[in-house]
Structure formats: C-alpha cells, structure tokens
Amino acid sequence: MLHSYKTAQLSGFLLFLAAAASAAAVLSSRDVRELVGGPVDPERVWTVQSGGFSARGDVWTTARIGTFSDGSAVAEFAWKETASVIVFDQKAVNSTQDIARFRRRDFVDEFDGAVCTQRRWLRADSLEHRSEVVCFSVADGPADVMVSLSIDDGSRHIELYAEHRATDERDDALTLLRNFGKDVQLHATEKTS
Amino acid sequence: MPPKRRPEVNALRAILTMSALLVGANASAGKDINWQLDADARLLADARERLEAADLGEASGVVQLFLRRHIDVRDDAVSETVEMAYFYPGDESVQNDGSDEIHWDTHDQDLTVLAASVLSSDGQTHAFDRRTAQVLSDDSDNVFTSEQKVILQLPGLDAGSISVLAYRRSVADRDHFLFGGYAMASLPSLYREFSVAWQGQRPAWHADETAFDCEQTERSVSCVSRMTEPGETDERVDYYDVLPKFTVAADKSWDEVIEDLTAEIANATADRAALALLLDDVRDSELPIETLLAFVARKVRYASFSEAEHAYRPHAIGQTMKNRYGDCKDKSVLMLAALDELGVDAYATLVATFSQDPESLAVPSRGHFDHMVVCAQLADGERCFDPTVAHAGAGTTPSGIQGRTRLNLVPGSTPDRVPTDEYVWEFEVESDLVFQANGSQTERLVRRYPGPYGTLYRRALARREANERSEWLAERHEEAVAELEEATFSVTGVDDAREPLTVTSNGRYDGVAAPGEALSYSDGSFWIRNEIIELEILNKHYDVHIKGRRYRSVYRFDLNKLWRLRDIGANVEFDSRFGRFRRQYTKRRGQVHVETVFEVPSQTVAVADFDAFNRFVELASDQTGILFWGEAR
Numbered sequence: 001m002l003h004s005y006k007t008a009q010l011s012g013f014l015l016f017l018a019a020a021a022s023a024a025a026v027l028s029s030r031d032v033r034e035l036v037g038g039p040v041d042p043e044r045v046w047t048v049q050s051g052g053f054s055a056r057g058d059v060w061t062t063a064r065i066g067t068f069s070d071g072s073a074v075a076e077f078a079w080k081e082t083a084s085v086i087v088f089d090q091k092a093v094n095s096t097q098d099i100a101r102f103r104r105r106d107f108v109d110e111f112d113g114a115v116c117t118q119r120r121w122l123r124a125d126s127l128e129h130r131s132e133v134v135c136f137s138v139a140d141g142p143a144d145v146m147v148s149l150s151i152d153d154g155s156r157h158i159e160l161y162a163e164h165r166a167t168d169e170r171d172d173a174l175t176l177l178r179n180f181g182k183d184v185q186l187h188a189t190e191k192t193s
Numbered sequence: 194m195p196p197k198r199r200p201e202v203n204a205l206r207a208i209l210t211m212s213a214l215l216v217g218a219n220a221s222a223g224k225d226i227n228w229q230l231d232a233d234a235r236l237l238a239d240a241r242e243r244l245e246a247a248d249l250g251e252a253s254g255v256v257q258l259f260l261r262r263h264i265d266v267r268d269d270a271v272s273e274t275v276e277m278a279y280f281y282p283g284d285e286s287v288q289n290d291g292s293d294e295i296h297w298d299t300h301d302q303d304l305t306v307l308a309a310s311v312l313s314s315d316g317q318t319h320a321f322d323r324r325t326a327q328v329l330s331d332d333s334d335n336v337f338t339s340e341q342k343v344i345l346q347l348p349g350l351d352a353g354s355i356s357v358l359a360y361r362r363s364v365a366d367r368d369h370f371l372f373g374g375y376a377m378a379s380l381p382s383l384y385r386e387f388s389v390a391w392q393g394q395r396p397a398w399h400a401d402e403t404a405f406d407c408e409q410t411e412r413s414v415s416c417v418s419r420m421t422e423p424g425e426t427d428e429r430v431d432y433y434d435v436l437p438k439f440t441v442a443a444d445k446s447w448d449e450v451i452e453d454l455t456a457e458i459a460n461a462t463a464d465r466a467a468l469a470l471l472l473d474d475v476r477d478s479e480l481p482i483e484t485l486l487a488f489v490a491r492k493v494r495y496a497s498f499s500e501a502e503h504a505y506r507p508h509a510i511g512q513t514m515k516n517r518y519g520d521c522k523d524k525s526v527l528m529l530a531a532l533d534e535l536g537v538d539a540y541a542t543l544v545a546t547f548s549q550d551p552e553s554l555a556v557p558s559r560g561h562f563d564h565m566v567v568c569a570q571l572a573d574g575e576r577c578f579d580p581t582v583a584h585a586g587a588g589t590t591p592s593g594i595q596g597r598t599r600l601n602l603v604p605g606s607t608p609d610r611v612p613t614d615e616y617v618w619e620f621e622v623e624s625d626l627v628f629q630a631n632g633s634q635t636e637r638l639v640r641r642y643p644g645p646y647g648t649l650y651r652r653a654l655a656r657r658e659a660n661e662r663s664e665w666l667a668e669r670h671e672e673a674v675a676e677l678e679e680a681t682f683s684v685t686g687v688d689d690a691r692e693p694l695t696v697t698s699n700g701r702y703d704g705v706a707a708p709g710e711a712l713s714y715s716d717g718s719f720w721i722r723n724e725i726i727e728l729e730i731l732n733k734h735y736d737v738h739i740k741g742r743r744y745r746s747v748y749r750f751d752l753n754k755l756w757r758l759r760d761i762g763a764n765v766e767f768d769s770r771f772g773r774f775r776r777q778y779t780k781r782r783g784q785v786h787v788e789t790v791f792e793v794p795s796q797t798v799a800v801a802d803f804d805a806f807n808r809f810v811e812l813a814s815d816q817t818g819i820l821f822w823g824e825a826r
Binding site: 095097100101104108115116117118119120121122125127129131133154 | 770
C-alpha cells in the first residue's frame with residue numbers, strides 16, 4: 001500500500017490511523033476488480049458542499065466509496081489495477097496549503113529520498129485556485145507516483161488524491177493522473193447524481 | 194466616514210477638510226461672527242409642529258426635522274440662509290450629536306447667526322450663549338481653503354428636546370459664488386429644501402433628478418429632496434462624487450472660469466526678474482525640472498496666506514521668492530513661470546482633492562477646487578507637479594493628486610482627471626540570508642522605494658538625525674518582520690529625490706533553525722505580504738478606485754552546507770482580471786532563490802466585484818509564505 005491513511009481529515013490524522021489501517025487490511029484481502037464500477041459518465045455531477053463536480057476520463061472507471069479510501073471520500077475512480085483517484089470534499093476541513101504540506105510530508109516520510117514539486121495557478125478567467133503536489137519515489141525499480149490536486153473556487157473545495165503504484169513509465173503515469181484532474185470541473189449547484 | 198452633520202456645510206468643498214486645528218478658542222470666540230439671534234421662536238414653533246405631525250416610531254438617534262437653505266442672489270451680494278431643526282429622542286442622541294457647527298470662509302464670507310436654541314423636554318427654552326462659541330480653523334494641509342468653523346454647544350439638551358440653528362453667509366462677489374448641499378443627511382431627515390431667488394442674470398443651478406422635485410418661476414427655483422433616509426457611508430468614498438446634491442453658482446462657462454484665473458496668473462508671473470538666479474542654477478543642472486521642483490518644494494516653505502482677494506489669486510512670484518513661503522497657488526505659479534522660462538509646455542491646474550468624478554461638478558465654478566498644481570507635456574507624456582509635496586520622487590505625479598478631478602487652466606479645457614499611473618505604489622526588496630551553524634541567520638537586505646513610498650520615507654527620515662533614523666528604521670523593520678539583532682541601517686536618496694529611496698540593512702535573526710536536524714523552513718515574506726493585505730476592500734456601497742501596486746522581492750537563502758536541500762515550495766502563477774501574483778523558486782548549489790512579483794494596476798473596482806477582488810487579494814496573500822525543506826548533513 002502506498003499510504004496508510006487516505007482520508008479527508010488531515011488535521012486529525014493520528015486519530016484516523018487505526019481506522020485507515022483496518023481499511024487497508026480489508027482492501028488487501030479483496031480483489032480490487034470486484035469493486036470497480038462502470039465508466040465515468042461526464043454528465044454525472046457528484047455532490048459536495050455548496051454544489052458538485054463532474055469528471056471525464058475515458059480510460060477510468062468508477063469505484064465504490066471505500067475501495068481506496070477509508071470511506072470519507074465522495075468519489076473514487078480506478079485505472080486498471082494500479083492507479084486510483086480519490087476525491088475528498090475538503091470544504092471547511094483543510095486549506096489547500098494544509099493539504100499540500102500534508103501530502104508532501106506523507107509521501108516523503110514513506111519513501112526515503114522522494115522528490116516532490118508543487119505549483120499553484122488560477123484557472124483561466126476565474127478565481128478558481130488549483131494547487132498541485134506531485135511526488136515520485138526514487139528507489140531502484142518501479143516508481144510510485146502521487147498527485148494531489150486541490151480545486152477551490154471559494155465556495156467549493158475538493159481534493160483529487162491520485163496515485164499510481166509501481167510503474168516503470170513514470171512520466172506516462174504522471175500524465176495519466178494529471179489528465180484526470182484537468183477535466184474535473186466544479187459546479188455551483190447540484191444536478192442529479 | 195464623515196461626521197454626522199457635515200453634509201450641512203455650505204461651501205461643498207468644505208466637506209473634504211479633514212483636520213481641524215484649534216486657533217485660540219477663547220480668544221477667537223465670536224470673531225468675525227455677527228450675532229442676530231431673533232429667529233429662534235419662529236423656528237422652534239415650526240419644529241414642534243413638524244415633530245407633532247411626524248410618526249417617528251421608535252427612533253433612537255437624532256432626526257432632522259427640517260433643513261431649508263435659501264440662496265439669495267442680488268446685484269451686489271449673494272447670501273445663503275440656512276435654517277435647521279433637530280429632534281433628540283434619547284440620551285444617547287444627546288451625547289453623540291449634542292453640538293452644532295457652522296463652517297464659513299473667513300476671507301470672503303460674512304457669517305450671521307440667526308438662531309441657536311433648545312426647547313428641552315420640560316418645555317423650557319434655552320438660548321445659546323454666544324460667549325461659549327469656539328472658533329476653529331478648518332484648513333487641510335496644502336490646500337487653499339480659508340475655512341473656519343464655529344462650534345456651538347447648545348444648552349439644555351436632553352432626551353425629547355428640539356434644537357434649532359439658523360445662520361446666513363454672505364459673499365460680496367456675485368461673479369464667483371458656489372453654494373449647495375446634499376439631498377440627504379447622514380441621519381434621517383423629514384424635510385430638506387434648497388431654493389434660490391435672483392435679481393438680474395439667472396445663476397447656474399443643478400439638482401440631481403433622482404433626488405429632488407423642483408418648481409421653477411421666472412426668478413426663483415425651489416427643490417425639495419425625496420431622500421429622507423440617511424446617505425450610505427463607507428470606508429473609502431468621495432461623497433462629493435456619489436451623493437446627489439443641489440448646486441448653485443454664478444452663471445459662467447468653464448472657459449470663463451479659466452479666463453478669470455489665467456488672468457490672475459498672468460499678473461502674478463508678469464515680473465520674472467526674481468527668477469534669474471534660480472534659473473541659472475536650474476539650467477546648469479542635469480535634471481533641470483527635478484532641480485526646479487526640489488527648489489520650489491523644499492526651499493519655499495508651505496504657508497497659506499489666502500487673505501482677502503488671495504483666495505484664488507496667487508501672490509506675485511517676486512514676493513513669493515522674497516518671502517520664501519507661499520501656498521499651493523503661489524508655489525505653482527512660481528514653478529509655472531520658471532518652466533515657461535525653460536521652454537517647457539506647462540500650465541496651472543486646479544484640483545478638487547475630494548473628487549475623482551468630473552461629472553460631479555455639475556455647474557462650472559472655480560469653487561469646486563481646493564488645490565492648484567502644475568502639469569506639463571513632457572517627452573514621455575503629461576506629468577503633474579505638486580510643489581507642496583516636499584519630498585516627491587522624481588519622474589512621477591504625486592500619488593495624492595493622481596486620479597483627482599481637475600481643471601487645466603488652458604482655454605477649451607473642461608474638468609477631467611489627473612492622469613493616473615498604471616502602477617503608483619512600488620517597491621523592490623532583495624534579501625540575502627545565510628544560515629549559520631549556531632541556528633541564526635544573517636541578512637543583508639536592500640529595499641528600494643522609487644515613488645510615493647519613497648516620499649513617505651523621505652518625509653519621515655528627513656526630519657530625523659542620523660542616529661534617530663536608524664532607531665526609526667529598526668522599529669519599522671521589527672514591525673514588518675521581526676527584531677533584527679546587531680542591526681545596521683544605511684539610507685540613500687533622502688536628500689535627493691531624484692534617486693529611489695534605498696534602505697540597506699544588515700543584521701541577524703536568532704533561533705531560526707536547528708543545524709543537525711531536518712530543516713522545515715518557512716518565511717513570511719512580510720514586506721510584500723503586509724502590503725497585499727492592505728488592499729482588501731472594506732466598502733459595501735460605493736465603487737473603489739485602486740491606485741496601482743507593483744511589488745517585487747527576491748530572497749536568496751544560502752544553506753551554508755548545513756543542510757542538503759530536499760524540496761522547495763510551490764511555484765505560483767495567479768493571473769486574474771484584477772492583477773497577478775507570481776512566485777518562482779530556483780535551486781542553485783546549496784541555495785534557494787525565491788522571486789515574487791505582485792501587480793495590481795490602477796483600476797476602479799465595482800461593488801459587484803468586491804468579493805472577487807478580495808478573494809484575489811486573499812489568495813495572493815496566502816501564497817506569500819516561502820517554504821523549503823532540507824536534510825541535515
């Protein structure tokens with residue numbers, strides 16, 4: 001497992017260690033493929049506080065909540081058996097900066113010598129703030145890649161926590177994870193989900 | 194926010210005067226004021242009648258029962274009679290609004306007080322004792338008002354009482370008067386009427402259609418306001434521009450206003466013999482205009498002598514050179530004449546320091562303006578000089594007048610705005626920080642302030658001795674960042690405003706890091722952060738004019754081989770319609786370089802955009818923190 005606690009509640013993460021560990025134990029005993037749902041419907045809007053978000057991803061499929069997270073996610077997605085995206089509703093939970101700090105620290109604590117980069121920008125013609133942390137493991141052999149993308153438009157704030165386990169094609173893996181985030185859009189009001 | 198009763202001020206420009214200076218309250222009591230207190234009974238009866246007819250419900254604050262302003266334009270004089278009455282429903286209203294004041298121009302107006310008394314809750318009438326009147330100067334720095342105000346502490350006020358006040362201001366100059374007032378007060382008002390009657394030529398008058406109902410006859414007009422609720426107040430607003438008002442002035446065109454004043458300036462600058470020595474020095478200078486400005490701004494001290502006919506008439510430049518003092522008009526025409534001798538295309542410009550909307554000057558009159566500067570067409574465009582600003586940086590129009598409503602005294606001109614630079618407030622910070630083995634950090638910091646910031650620093654530093662300067666700079670440094678140990682400061686550009694004001698400091702911050710342990714470093718980048726935060730808009734009702742900001746900082750951190758650099762913080766590119774924030778980290782052999790740029794060009798932010806603008810400001814200020822991590826060696 002890449003991480004032992006995949007939860008929206010970063011600030012109190014110590015309290016979640018036990019729960020996340022048990023979740024990890026459950027996951028390790030299951031065949032992930034059984035938990036994977038259908039393809040991503042671009043018309044679907046997942047509900048978060050004060051609105052929702054939509055996603056695309058021709059190569060991605062939806063997964064049941066709890067497949068990759070501790071159950072606190074609002075949506076989960078899978079690519080084959082090695083990549084996943086977990087969407088957390090971070091509104092009123094964590095700031096984008098808290099998330100960036102925590103995800104980086106989390107990764108470098110787990111992977112000695114890991115390299116992380118960060119960038120932040122505003123989506124064109126908007127005040128939608130996007131904050132991205134990208135980390136690679138640098139040990140010999142297949143690499144683990146993590147991308148945490150926070151999207152905060154002032155009213156809604158979600159985090160896309162994406163990881164690709166044990167890949168020999170690090171750049172391709174990064175592109176795969178980043179492309180998912182590019183197509184995610186926040187919506188002011190809920191549609192049907 | 195204006196004082197509650199200020200909208201009653203007669204001369205509209207007086208609303209802008211910010212500072213009041215006591216000028217011998219007792220000695221001046223009653224000076225130049227005629228007391229003719231014979232209208233009290235009539236006004237009290239009127240006020241009582243209106244109060245009885247009104248349904249004030251649970252009103253707790255002061256209510257204006259009526260305000261009547263009548264302007265009488267005669268062949269030989271113009272007078273304005275003001276009658277007003279207030280009701281005080283509770284103790285708080287008495288405490289907060291129990292004093293009255295009248296503003297007038299002591300040089301060209303005669304003031305007669307016609308009524309000042311109180312009908313207290315027990316039915317007793319209390320007349321004002323004229324011996325208790327306090328006369329205060331109502332002048333602002335560097336503008337040519339000759340305003341004074343008399344403060345009247347009305348006796349006998351208690352909860353449930355009524356006060357009345359009436360006065361008349363007269364001017365002998367029928368050609369240049371300007372009177373007016375706002376459609377609403379800053380408190381509830383039951384009735385507000387503005388009227389004018391005239392002999393001979395009809396004066397120019399304007400009443401905002403959205404606020405007044407007017408009736409006109411051949412020789413009079415009367416306008417009653419529909420605005421009974423108080424005007425909205427805000428943090429940053431020029432009320433002159435946003436509140437509907439009634440204005441009446443001598444019927445003149447802008448060209449006639451310009452003609453009158455250019456004739457005065459021509460007289461004042463006709464004899465230029467006194468400029469000879471000054472011009473010799475200026476011509477020898479590499480930067481003649483800057484040298485001239487420095488002379489007029491710093492070698493001719495500011496002193497207002499707008500006595501008698503000099504309210505709008507500058508003194509002869511020979512007299513100003515001899516006196517070595519003058520007000521904005523005197524300094525401006527002195528500079529104008531010298532620029533003319535240098536062959537520069539320059540012209541005097543009237544400025545309304547309380548307005549940024551030329552449309553708010555509904556009728557042509559010089560009375561709208563309270564300041565004079567000089568503008569010139571230079572190779573790189575128009576630039577305005579304010580010789581009352583003693584330490585203005587070179588190459589820019591002083592920030593205080595940028596964007597303000599003006600009238601160039603050039604035939605054919607109409608009011609517009611003093612040009613605004615895209616970026617007005619600018620600075621640049623360069624910090625070289627070296628981590629030390631004992632956990633401290635040494636810093637060499639260079640800050641450059643080219644424009645108005647430089648003016649502020651110069652103003653503060655110029656009046657301090659060398660040792661006091663260091664102390665003052667150390668205090669500012671601690672306020673902005675943290676205490677700097679063993680700090681030394683040096684400053685350049687204080688005496689010569691042609692150079693950017695530059696502050697260089699060296700010092701040490703203790704207890705910054707723990708060598709031998711992993712480094713998780715954060716720096717507030719406070720020089721920029723503190724300024725960004727200030728941009729938050731607190732207004733609620735009125736658009737805000739923002740003067741452009743451009744800040745740049747470069748921090749160079751040297752890890753001094755104490756740590757191996759591991760990660761750096763986030764590069765940031767925030768481009769928005771309001772401005773941009775950019776942060777770029779660069780790793781360089783044991784060093785981290787962090788460049789930050791924040792730019793918000795001059796702009797007007799509409800009320801509907803306040804939330805978005807403030808979000809941009811908040812997002813930018815949130816990104817100012819510098820982060821990097823290192824492994825102990």
